[in-house]
Amino acid sequence: MGRWCIDLHNHSCLSPCGSDAMLPAVLAMEGADKGIDILALTDHNSGRNLPAFAQACEIIGITGVFGLEVTTSEEVHVLSLFETLEEALSFSAWIESILPKIANSSRLFGNQLVCDVTGTIIEEADIFLYGPAEIPFDILIEKTLQSNGLVIPAHIDRPANSVTANLGFLPELPYSAVESIAFPPIVDTYGYTVTQGSDAHYIEHIGRRRCYIESESVGFAALRDAFSRNAVSYLGI
Template structure:
């Protein structure tokens, strides 16, 4: 059993609001400097930089998690994480069919760069990634589960794109049991207000620039013997699945 510090929500230069310096290698290099062990890439409505991210993570000794920050039809942000890269890519293909195709304006919204594992530019996403999809908040939990992933509302303590800010509360019949907070100091407040077990909060940075990535603080204690990144990732998802199931 060893302690693994995590950040399960950050953006690369593929997200239009992500800084151009947020390349897969820079993200993993910064995580290494900060003492982060497990890192999830969660670009807006796409997983296209996840393959490059996995390559970079291996170079820096980071355990990568493939993910996405999906924007629902209500404009609510939901973190979607996958144990296997292939499942994440298949989910990304599915989300492609649920996007509204509005051409990006790089000078206004920002560039959307798809890179390889050495941070070389492969292409740029033509259509804006940050707008709402056709997937509703009622649909996203089961949609992600269909691709063997885990979904939970992002930054519920924020006004912008948070489930509470948009719906006024967490719906009592919601399927979600895990929730992300941006501010870890507010766990007790939100636990009491919404009857959510403290262990069901995930604290992540939602970093869009390298300087917003955080020093190691939040962690999971994971059984990692015999060690491999796949083993650690599997154990992480086992714990997330358990918390997602036991507290229903």
């Protein structure tokens, strides 16, 4: 049985709140340097930088997880994570289709840069990606699981854009896990498996929070199994 380091919450230069220096390949390289075995890219409401991230993870030799941080209609942030690039891109296209048709203002909100594995900018997303998608929290949970993904309410102990802050409680739903910034969590997690992720928007944030799964192998199936067994441990524990 091995102990594998995971960090399932990170942004790239596609997220308007992220640094332009957060190239997908930089995320993969820094993650590997920090000893992370399973690393996810989860930009806001879009997976347009996932192809570059997938290439970088393959070159560097770490396990990439392909995801989005979706904002629900209640403005709750949720991580929708997928094993394959194709699954993630299909889900991303659907989420983008139900976003408000608001043009991004890079001056007001930040750039939304799409790049290739070398860091070359190939386009800039024109629709504002940070806004709420037209999907309720419970339906997003259902749709992610139906799409063969893992679903994790993000930073449930944060005073904004979290399920506990925006809904006032953690509904009893079939989450794969829940994410907490603090450990031990400062809110009731009701027995759900708890993860920690960096929520990195800047290079120096990569690896600042992580946790570990206990598994005989490394990969998406190992994540799913470890979450189902609550086989997660934390720094120093």
